[in-house]
Amino acid sequence: MKDDELEKMLGALEEEPPPLPGEARREQILDAMVQATRSPRRGRWRWSILALAGVAAALALGLGWQGRSPSMPGGPSPVGVARSVAGEALLVRGGLVQKVQQAELELRLGDRLNTLADGRATARLGFAFASLSPMTELTVVPEGCELRAGAASFEVDPLPRGRRFLVGTPDILVEVHGTAFRVVVTPGAPTRVLVSEGVVSVSPRSGDPGAKLLAGEQWPLAPSAASVAAPAASSASPVAPQAPPSAPVPSSSVASVHPRSTPAAAGSDLAEQNRLLLEAADAKRRGDASAEKKALDAYLRRFPDAPGAHDALAGKMRAAAKGKDPRDAVRAAKAYLATYPRGPLAVEARSIIARHAP
Amino acid sequence: MIQGGRAHEEDLRLASRVLAGERSAAAELYDRLAPKMNLALTRVVGRHFVEAEDTLQNAFVELVVSLKNYQGACSLGTWASRVTTNVGLNALRSRRRRRAVVSEEEPSEQSTRAPDPLVARRLRAALLELSEEKAEALVLHDVLGHDMADIAVLTGATVAAIQSRIARARSELRALLEAP
Numbered sequence: 001m002k003d004d005e006l007e008k009m010l011g012a013l014e015e016e017p018p019p020l021p022g023e024a025r026r027e028q029i030l031d032a033m034v035q036a037t038r039s040p041r042r043g044r045w046r047w048s049i050l051a052l053a054g055v056a057a058a059l060a061l062g063l064g065w066q067g068r069s070p071s072m073p074g075g076p077s078p079v080g081v082a083r084s085v086a087g088e089a090l091l092v093r094g095g096l097v098q099k100v101q102q103a104e105l106e107l108r109l110g111d112r113l114n115t116l117a118d119g120r121a122t123a124r125l126g127f128a129f130a131s132l133s134p135m136t137e138l139t140v141v142p143e144g145c146e147l148r149a150g151a152a153s154f155e156v157d158p159l160p161r162g163r164r165f166l167v168g169t170p171d172i173l174v175e176v177h178g179t180a181f182r183v184v185v186t187p188g189a190p191t192r193v194l195v196s197e198g199v200v201s202v203s204p205r206s207g208d209p210g211a212k213l214l215a216g217e218q219w220p221l222a223p224s225a226a227s228v229a230a231p232a233a234s235s236a237s238p239v240a241p242q243a244p245p246s247a248p249v250p251s252s253s254v255a256s257v258h259p260r261s262t263p264a265a266a267g268s269d270l271a272e273q274n275r276l277l278l279e280a281a282d283a284k285r286r287g288d289a290s291a292e293k294k295a296l297d298a299y300l301r302r303f304p305d306a307p308g309a310h311d312a313l314a315g316k317m318r319a320a321a322k323g324k325d326p327r328d329a330v331r332a333a334k335a336y337l338a339t340y341p342r343g344p345l346a347v348e349a350r351s352i353i354a355r356h357a358p
Numbered sequence: 359m360i361q362g363g364r365a366h367e368e369d370l371r372l373a374s375r376v377l378a379g380e381r382s383a384a385a386e387l388y389d390r391l392a393p394k395m396n397l398a399l400t401r402v403v404g405r406h407f408v409e410a411e412d413t414l415q416n417a418f419v420e421l422v423v424s425l426k427n428y429q430g431a432c433s434l435g436t437w438a439s440r441v442t443t444n445v446g447l448n449a450l451r452s453r454r455r456r457r458a459v460v461s462e463e464e465p466s467e468q469s470t471r472a473p474d475p476l477v478a479r480r481l482r483a484a485l486l487e488l489s490e491e492k493a494e495a496l497v498l499h500d501v502l503g504h505d506m507a508d509i510a511v512l513t514g515a516t517v518a519a520i521q522s523r524i525a526r527a528r529s530e531l532r533a534l535l536e537a538p
Contacts, residue, residue, distance in 0.1 A: 006532055010500055012477035017400040018409045020392050029415045033384040036422040037377055085370075086426040102374060120429060131429055194516070216518075274517050281507040308521060311505040344503035 004342075011342040078106040079140060080125040087118030087134065112139045115150065127157040128165050128176070144168065147191075151184040156198075172210075172219070175201040181213075193219040197282055216274035273303055280315055289319040314345050317352065326356035370430040377425050387434070388418060394435055395421075395442045401501050402446030404478060407453070417445040432511045439504060440512045443497045447490070450482055484534040492527035499524050 021029065081104040082091065089100040092112040098105070100113065100121055107113075107123060115121050115136045123130045123138065125145060132138060136150025144166035156165050156176045167174040167183055169191040174183060179198025185191050193202055195213045202219045203210035211221060276299040283291035296312045296319070303309065313336045320332035333352040340346065375383035395417050399408050408414065421441045428437055485493050494513070498504045499520075506524070510517045 006528055006535075007500070009477055009481060009535065012474040012481060013401045013404075013501055015400050015405045015478070017393075017397045018405050020396055021414065026388065026392075029418055030381060030384050030388060032415055032419050033376070033388065033422045034379055034381050036419045037379045085429055118426075120427070122429070131431075216516075277507055277517055281505075308506060308517075311499075311507070314503065315505060344500055348503070 004340075007340060008342045010344070011346075014347070078108055080107040080123055081105060082107050082113055082121055082123040085120040085122055085131075087120060088116040089119040089121035089132070090114045090116070107140050109140055109142060112137060126165065127159055127163065129155045141168070147183050147185050149185050149187065151182060153180070153182045155180045168205075171205055173203045173205065175203070179215075190220045196278060214271075214275065215278050216271045273299065273306055273308055276302075277308055277311065280312070284315070284319070289322050292319045293323075310340060310343065313339060314343075317345070317349060321352045321356070326358070329356040366430040366433055369434040370428070373425045373428045373430075373434065376422060384422070387421075391421070391435060391438045392418075395438055398439055398442040398502055399446050402443060402482075402497060403449050403453075404482065407449065413445065413449050416449070417442045420445050432508060436504065436508050436512060439498060439502055440494070443494055443502065444490075447485065447493055447497070450486055454483075454486060480535060481531075484531050487534055488527055488530055492523050492530065495520055495523040496527035496531065500528070 020026075082089070082100055083104045084100040084102055090113070091098045091100050091105060091107075092114065093108065093110070107125065113121060113123060113132060113136075115132045115134050117134055119132075119134050121132045123132065123140075123145075125140065128144070130138065130145070131153045133151040133153075136152055137148040138150075138152060139146040139148065143164050146168040148170065152167075154167065154176065156179055159165060159176075165176050167176070169183060169185050172191050172193070174181070174193055176198070179195065179200055181193060181195040181197075181200050183191060183193050193200065193213065195215050195217055197215050199212060199214055201210060201212050211219065213219060276295050280292045280295035280299065283289075283295060293316055296316045299306075299312045300309060300316070313332075317329075317332040317336045320329040323329065330353050333349040333356075336343065336349045337346060337353075343349075372383055372387060376387055392414070396408065396414055399413050399417060403413060417438075421438050424437070424441050428434070485497070488496065491513075495509055498509050498512070499506065504512075506517050506520045509515075509520045513520065515523070
């Protein structure tokens with residue numbers, strides 16, 4: 001069976017949906033939704049136990065838990081804000097612990113954010129926006145932050161000249177240049193960095209050669225590249241921090257970064273395919289239909305038979321439908337239908353043609 | 359693609375109002391997403407099943423529960439698609455188990471309005487043979503039309519991993535459908 005035959009079969013699932021529930025039934029569903037925010041559900045205990053374990057760990061580390069402290073000590077000027085997104089997150093300042101709420105809380109240099117087992121939090125630090133996963137520890141330092149444990153995703157706006165943003169972990173330093181990336185710190189293993197947009201420089205604290213990572217690339221480098229770039233992270237001793245949590249990130253520590261192309265970029269098309277798709281997705285998020293179309297065109301020109309071709313044609317069609325030229329929209333929808341006559345967006349393509357045809 | 363919370367700040371606000379138990383926010387969420395979730399459920403489980411069971415209510419309850427993990431990295435609509443897909447697939451699995459125990463009756467072909475009810479039934483049965491990850495990726499992409507970048511954000515996987523998941527799911531599905 002070929003792909004188009006499977007697509008045709010999947011078309012059998014395109015059934016007309018039933019009418020939406022009437023007013024009385026809608027009210028019942030709303031009751032159930034509101035109730036769901038109140039009732040404990042299966043599995044909640046498990047999370048509670050994990051959360052308690054997190055608090056116990058904080059106590060064991062001598063963080064001086066004081067519950068929800070009404071007033072935290074002052075200190076340096078605020079450098080950012082944090083807020084809890086889900087579950088529990090704690091702010092540690094000068095040995096005092098405060099629970100992070102959904103309302104924004106000021107962050108100062110030296111502050112430490114800890115998310116518990118069910119906790120997620122976000123932090124805005126100057127030009128950077130960080131989303132912390134559960135069980136993550138992040139300390140605010142000059143020019144950036146230190147990630148001691150857990151995982152965080154960063155999105156950094158383009159930085160003005162002379163400004164930098166660095167993320168330190170026990171074994172590496174990451175310098176960003178207006179980008180989005182994720183850092184995962186696992187005790188006993190090298191820090192992982194996954195770049196989704198832009199460029200970041202990774203520099204091992206050991207002084208070994210680092211690397212410049214492009215979108216779609218990650219650290220540590222693949223073994224074949226490691227023989228060329230010899231990342232120190234792979235042999236780094238587990239977690240022994242080489243700087244105290246509140247120590248500033250040394251500003252000269254990224255000087256030894258060596259730009260290079262990764263094996264993924266050199267040896268396979270996958271990194272390039274990812275780059276183009278991510279570029280298109282980024283343009284879509286910015287609302288830049290023209291840049292989105294340009295990236296998708298480039299993708300289709302270079303990889304017409306790749307598995308992402310469907311998404312690229314679909315994305316082009318949707319971008320064109322949002323554009324000003326109705327002929328362009330019709331052309332893109334027809335191109336989609338010509339390749340995927342029974343594709344999942346065939347109905348949408350036909351409706352675009354009907355809406356935009358002269 | 360990691361978008362952080364800024365791109366969907368409004369959705370994040372709505373999600374926190376829903377989680378705070380605001381009924382008006384629940385109504386806003388319902389009115390915004392019900393048509394989309396109803397359509398998605400119909401594609402995954404079939405119209406007969408959506409009408410006969412409380413799948414739409416289940417999907418909304420699961421959506422509300424899942425909102426504590428919503429960080430605004432994608433729109434609420436995209437987030438709801440994943441929840442709906444999994445509610446649908448779980449409902450199909452549960453129906454299969456019930457049928458095995460009590461010989462539950464299949465909906466008659468007349469009671470469905472699928473273009474080809476027999477093919478739809480075979481497809482749904484085959485979907486249940488795939489791993490949960492593969493079935494989820496295939497439904498989100500091939501049935502509901504989400505792009506791989508969105509699915510990658512939703513599932514926390516890379517675009518390349520999603521691409522490979524979908525390719526494998528298609529190949530397994532083809533083999534299952536070709537089997538005598």
